[in-house]
Amino acid sequence: MLAPYSPKQNHLLAALPAADYRRLQPHLERVAVELGCALYESGSQQDNVYFPTTSIVSLLYVMQNGSSAEIAVVGNEGVVGIALFMGGGTTSSRAVVQSAGYACQLEACVLKTEFERGGPLQHLLLRYTQSLIAQTSQTAACNRHHSVEKQLCRWLLLSLDRLPSNELTMTQELIANMLGVRREGVTEAAGNLQAAGLIRYSRGRISVLDRPRLEERVCECYAVVKRESDRLLCVNSAGAELRS
Amino acid sequence: MSDTSRGALLMLPRRSPTPQLNREPAGRVTRRAAIENRLLASVPRKEYRRLLDVLEPVTFAFGEVLYEPGDAIRHVYFPGVCLVSLLTLVDDHLALEVGMVGREGMVGIPLALGIGVSPIRALVQGAGVAMRMKSAPFLRELRQNLHLQRALYLYTHTLMAQVAQTAACNRFHMVQERLARWLLMTRDRVRSNEFQLTQEFLSHMLGVRRVGVTKAAGQLQKRNLIEYSRGNISIVDEQGLEAASCSCYQATNNAQA
Numbered sequence: 001m002l003a004p005y006s007p008k009q010n011h012l013l014a015a016l017p018a019a020d021y022r023r024l025q026p027h028l029e030r031v032a033v034e035l036g037c038a039l040y041e042s043g044s045q046q047d048n049v050y051f052p053t054t055s056i057v058s059l060l061y062v063m064q065n066g067s068s069a070e071i072a073v074v075g076n077e078g079v080v081g082i083a084l085f086m087g088g089g090t091t092s093s094r095a096v097v098q099s100a101g102y103a104c105q106l107e108a109c110v111l112k113t114e115f116e117r118g119g120p121l122q123h124l125l126l127r128y129t130q131s132l133i134a135q136t137s138q139t140a141a142c143n144r145h146h147s148v149e150k151q152l153c154r155w156l157l158l159s160l161d162r163l164p165s166n167e168l169t170m171t172q173e174l175i176a177n178m179l180g181v182r183r184e185g186v187t188e189a190a191g192n193l194q195a196a197g198l199i200r201y202s203r204g205r206i207s208v209l210d211r212p213r214l215e216e217r218v219c220e221c222y223a224v225v226k227r228e229s230d231r232l233l234c235v236n237s238a239g240a241e242l243r244s
Numbered sequence: 245m246s247d248t249s250r251g252a253l254l255m256l257p258r259r260s261p262t263p264q265l266n267r268e269p270a271g272r273v274t275r276r277a278a279i280e281n282r283l284l285a286s287v288p289r290k291e292y293r294r295l296l297d298v299l300e301p302v303t304f305a306f307g308e309v310l311y312e313p314g315d316a317i318r319h320v321y322f323p324g325v326c327l328v329s330l331l332t333l334v335d336d337h338l339a340l341e342v343g344m345v346g347r348e349g350m351v352g353i354p355l356a357l358g359i360g361v362s363p364i365r366a367l368v369q370g371a372g373v374a375m376r377m378k379s380a381p382f383l384r385e386l387r388q389n390l391h392l393q394r395a396l397y398l399y400t401h402t403l404m405a406q407v408a409q410t411a412a413c414n415r416f417h418m419v420q421e422r423l424a425r426w427l428l429m430t431r432d433r434v435r436s437n438e439f440q441l442t443q444e445f446l447s448h449m450l451g452v453r454r455v456g457v458t459k460a461a462g463q464l465q466k467r468n469l470i471e472y473s474r475g476n477i478s479i480v481d482e483q484g485l486e487a488a489s490c491s492c493y494q495a496t497n498n499a500q501a
Contacts, residue, residue, distance in 0.1 A: 061412035064491040069415045071408045087394060088401035092495070093408055118387075123358055126397075130357035133404055137342040137364060140411030141332040144340050144451040180415040220334060228363055 005030055005102045009053035011077045012124050013104065020120050028104045033057075035169060039080055039095040046091065048105045049081030055101030056162045058178055059093045068094065069143065069180030072135045073155075075162025077229050082129050084108050085115040085122075098170070098178065099163060127232045134228040142221040148181050149189040153218035155179060156199070158225060160208055168206045193217075280324035280347050281375060286395045295392075298381035304368040310351055311362035319376045320352030327370030327433045329449065330407075332363075340414065340451035341426075342407045344369070346433030349399050355379055356386060356396045369449075370434045409492050417490040419452050420460040424489035426450065427470065429496070431479055438478040464488065 007028045008014040013021065033039065033055045040046055042062045050057065056075045060068040071093060074080050080103075083091040115122050142151055155178065159168055172190065176183040190206075193199045198214050200207045208214060215222070279285055287295060304310075304326050311317060313333060321328065328351045330343035342364065345351050351366050351374075360379065377385075386393055413422060426449060431437060446457045461477075464470045469485045471478045479485055486493065 059408075061408045063412055063416055064495070067416055069412045071411045082404075083401055085397075086401040086404075087398040088405075092405045126357040127359060129400065129404070130354045130359045133353070133400075133407060134363040136404065136407045136411055137330070137332040138334075140342050140407065140414055141334045141338070141340040141451065143411060144414045145334050145338045180412070224363070231359065231361070 005053055007051070007053065007104045009076055010051040010079075010104060012079055012128060013051055015120075015124055017120055020114075024106065024110070024114065024121075027106055027110045029106070031103055031105045033097045033100060033103055035097055035100045036174070037097045039097065040091060040093075042092055042094045043090050045089065046081050046084050047108050049079055049084055049108065049111050050095075051079050051104040051106065052076055052162075053102045053104060054164065055097055055103050056099035056159055057103075058096050058098040060096055060178070061092065062094050067180065068177060070155075070178040071139055072132055073098065073158050073162070074132075075159075077162065077232070078128050078132065079125065081108075081111075082125070082132065085111060085125055086129065098174070099159065099168060124232075131228045131232045135225045138221045138224050138228075142219060143180065146219045146221065147189075148179065148185040149192055150217065150219040150221075151179055151181075152186065152189045152193065153214055154222045154225075156206070156208060157211075157214060157218055157222050160211070161226065166208045166211070168208075169204060170206055171204050280373075281322040281350075282348050283350055283392075283395050283399060284322050284375065287389065287391050291389050291391060295377075295385060295389075298377050298385065299375045300377070301373055302376050303373050304371055306368055306371045308368040310366035310368065312365050313363055315362050317352050317355045317360050317362055318379055320350055320355055320379065320382050321366075322350050322375040322377075323347055324373040324375065325370075325434065326368060326372030326374050327430065328374075329367045329369040331365040331367055331448070333365060338451065339365070339448040340410075341449040342410050343403055344406070344429055344433065345403075346370075348433075349403065350396065352379075352382075353396070353400050353403060355382065357400065370430070370439070372434075406496050409496050413490060413492040414451060417492065418460075419450060419456045420463050421488065421490035422450055423457065423460045424464060424469070424485050425493040427477065427479060428482075428485060428489055428493050431482075432497075437480075437482070438476065440475050441477060442475050 039050055039057060052075050056073060057080050058070050059072045059074065061071045062068045080095050083089060115125060142154060160166060172183055172186045176186045179186065190201050194201050198210045200209055284292065310321060310328065323346050328345045329341045330345065331339045332342050333339050354362055430439060443454050443457045447454045450457065461472050465472050467484065469481045469488055471480055
């Protein structure tokens with residue numbers, strides 16, 4: 001079941017001043033996105049950007065031999081398609097829906113015009129870009145140094161933060177693709193978490209039963225990514241510095 | 245030309261590095277380092293002259309830390325012949341290089357994106373000259389100078405691609421391929437086939453244990469692609485090394501082209 005839709009469920013859109021939001025509003029189109037559907041392929045031209053409201057999108061880096069690994073996850077805190085306004089045109093990653101729901105679609109040309117005004121939307125999008133780079137860097141280090149179980153905990157918590165409920169529809173195969181590990185590794189890690197009473201996994205549905213203990217097991221990477229994404233929308237010393 | 249200006253000193257310092265900013269006299273060095281940096285070189289002359297007023301040349305030694313995670317970004321740096329590694333730290337001591345910035349880029353991108361705090365460690369990996377700018381004049385220039393803005397955003401996009409590539413590369417590729425890629429990326433930025441570095445340093449960059457580095461370097465040497473002795477590395481067969489590196493080397497180059 002999909003939650004009711006409003007563009008302002010997306011934190012970036014919600015953070016826009018009323019005048020800026022009104023300019024965008026007529027161009028925001030609600031789209032329902034399904035699990036596994038690709039919003040972009042790597043190397044392709046992008047015609048739209050997407051502001052997820054109730055959906056979650058996974059950015060995957062695709063290697064030449066076709067294997068892929070998740071480099072970041074985007075939910076209602078962000079936007080899919082930063083290459084468009086950064087001037088890159090195409091992107092090296094593939095954007096795949098990891099949790100079905102709604103997103104706001106916005107045409108590339110409208111976004112570019114608005115970005116070039118240099119106002120609050122530009123400000124928000126640039127800050128979001130930085131938090132995405134931070135997330136990708138952390139993911140790289142986490143992939144290198146942490147166990148599959150810890151990575152799975154990170155992935156579950158980052159997903160939950162972007163969802164209205166504590167349930168996730170997901171196959172082990174998809175998780176394995178996201179984390180870039182073999183399916184057996186995911187099965188084992190998920191089995192351990194289930195045996196410890198932290199999650200329940202059945203028929204492609206994962207429910208988190210004990211979030212505090214999941215947070216105890218996760219590697220520090222979760223907190224780092226969360227902090228960077230919280231920094232994005234709060235006015236802190238960095239924001240003050242920017243205006244000085 | 246001195247060693248420093250070739251950016252050739254990649255040795256680890258014996259004691260913990262203390263940043264030393266050797267200010268060069270303005271003039272020849274200023275111009276040379278500025279032109280070396282491609283972002284600065286892309287700014288039209290009139291606007292560039294204004295930038296010169298707020299740019300200041302600095303010489304970095306190997307191992308200097310420009311930012312630690314959580315540090316306020318007080319300066320941004322435009323490398324000339326020096327080379328800076330961006331490292332993500334986990335569990336306080338495990339590091340991994342997620343990006344490499346040379347004359348094609350700028351160190352301090354978070355500030356250009358509106359975040360005044362560095363999430364990563366920026367470590368000088370190849371000594372040499374860079375131009376630096378204080379954060380306040382940088383932000384002022386960024387607002388006024390559309391050329392600089394566009395160039396920086398585009399560079400950010402390629403940096404993002406590099407970080408993403410690194411994340412996937414770390415996941416799938418063997419140490420030997422990754423070492424080959426790292427050596428080639430370093431060569432491209434310092435523009436020399438010879439540099440000095442320790443295995444310990446390489447193990448931080450690649451996020452593997454020292455024995456892994458020793459083994460991989462030994463294999464590349466056996467294939468006559470590099471020569472490695474007492475911390476001196478020279479690339480003897482560039483094409484061979486390119487063939488030995490993973491696809492990521494070419495992919496990153498294409499993204500930057």
